[in-house]
Amino acid sequence: MNAAPLEIPGHHREGEPAVTTAPTHMTASVLTEPGVIALQDVPVPALGRHQVLVKVEAVGVCGSDTHFYETGAIGDIEVHGPVILGHESSGVVVAGGADVDPARIGTRVAVEPQTVCRRCEYCKQGTYHLCRSVDFYGAWPVDGSFAEYELIDDDFAHEIPESMTFEQAAMAEPVSVALHAVRKAGITEGSRVLITGAGPIGVLNAQVARAYGATEIVISDPVENRRRFAAEHGATRAIDPAATDFAPFEEHFDCYIDASGNARAIDAAIPTLRPGGIAVLVGMGGKRLELPIALMQHREITLTGTFRYVNTWPAAIALISSGKVEVDALITGRYGLEGVEEALLAAKTDPLAIKTVVIPGYQG
Known part of the structure; x- marks a missing residue:
């Protein structure tokens, strides 16, 4: 079942969400158990006050996604239930929580796929990637980006220039690594x-x-x-x-x-x-x-x-948009949500594969 249409009014009263009508359900590729991906209709998660809802346009496939798919674990992170994988994403902001500037609606963004507490010593020192309470997208039990929509803290949805494609913006994550x-x-x-x-x-x-x-x-x-x-x-x-x-x-x-x-x-x-x-x-x-x-x-x-990244997205976006880092040639395969399993295994089944991208709604 596809997500419901969005109604995006130009104004809202203070304290109200930035949109009055947001999707309630979406299609997602869900890891139901190691080695099994199922295309499912799932609820769109509820917006927090400081969060935005992003319509996903492109998601890069990472080796960690493949490892979760094949073994159900990476290091001490184990999958104990259904989870949506994927964390290298970009898209368009389509809804915002009560404390989000309504001008953010329609913004094209690259998503920094982590939520941190903002209160611990690491967050306050600027090393928020070491936060003990970090929720990283696509690492059980936190859902990721192989879906039509995803939530992220407003300031972790980084605006991209109009000249940058969504595929390029999704590559801001590995460039950040x-x-x-x-x-x-x-x-x-x-x-x-x-x-x-x-x-x-x-x-x-x-x-x-x-x-x-x-x-x-x-x-x-x-x-x-x-x-x-x-x-x-x-x-x-x-x-x-x-x-x-x-x-x-x-x-x-x-x-x-x-x-x-x-x-x-x-x-x-x-x-x-x-x-x-x-x-x-x-x-x-x-x-x-x-x-x-x-x-x-x-x-x-x-x-x-290294443990992921910290304070890298603006620099990554600048490197890609300026052409100093060229990412287009890395992308050797594109798949829709129904092809996530094939995308996860592409690097092992295709000797010429470098990087695959999942595009919701892609018609290859």
């Missing part, structure tokens, strides 16, 4: 950077590193198609780890970003860092990792991880 990693790595003008893993996140890390001034960006991946794509979209060089001797890179790089989660890749990369270098782990791998501790101590290498 890369932005957070590049900032943590301290990349600046003239930096020499090694990246392991040439999937979408690895490629976007390469592009953001270039935008931040890195002059040498080497990316490593065992898949030839991904190496070729990375070399065409951000990397200055792409290498096959199985056929490359890393010895010549000893103490060469200023920064290292792992986007693979592969323990062997990380182990081979750490010695390539110069004294004082920084290693940033972005890829999700095993729960434990062996590291060359003596080498890291003697070189004073900093090792850190």
Whole structure:
């Protein structure tokens, strides 16, 4: 059943919602159990005072969505009931809560898919992504974006320029992952950077590193198609780890970003860092990792991880809209809500797939 039509009046009295008629039901692709996605008619969640209702126009498929679909868990987050996956989204604001400016109605936005408490020490310090009460979209029990509509706090629905497409705006989320990693790595003008893993996140890390001034960006991946794509979209060089001797890179790089989660890749990369270098782990791998501790101590290498992102959306939107980060070429497949299962598995079934996008109502 499709959502009811919207009535969007030009004015409303103070204390009333910004619209008088909003949809009550919507179509959503629901993970009912691991390995099973069902297209269902579900209620549209009720607006909070500071929230907006966004009509979803595009949703990127993330590897975490696929992992939830296949296994029902990521790390300590387990699926214990039905949930709508998806968190890389964009759309149009169609309704607002009582405290939302009615001028927001009709705004085109990229959605930052998390709700935080705004009261804890982390939120008050500006590191709200570390909030202990964070609700992240598409991570059970919080519903995500593979639906016709989604709710988000008003200030986490970031306006996008008219020149930006909804597909590009949905990519603000993975670009934000890369932005957070590049900032943590301290990349600046003239930096020499090694990246392991040439999937979408690895490629976007390469592009953001270039935008931040890195002059040498080497990316490593065992898949030839991904190496070729990375070399065409951000990397200055792409290498096959199985056929490359890393010895010549000893103490060469200023920064290292792992986007693979592969323990062997990380182990081979750490010695390539110069004294004082920084290693940033972005890829999700095993729960434990062996590291060359003596080498890291003697070189004073900093090792850190990333947990999603914080304060990145305006910069991500600017990088995409300016063309400094080019995301269109990453999108290799489009699906409607009825094709979410196929979209989730595209990276495994299509050797040429880079990034897939779900578009509600898409007629391919």
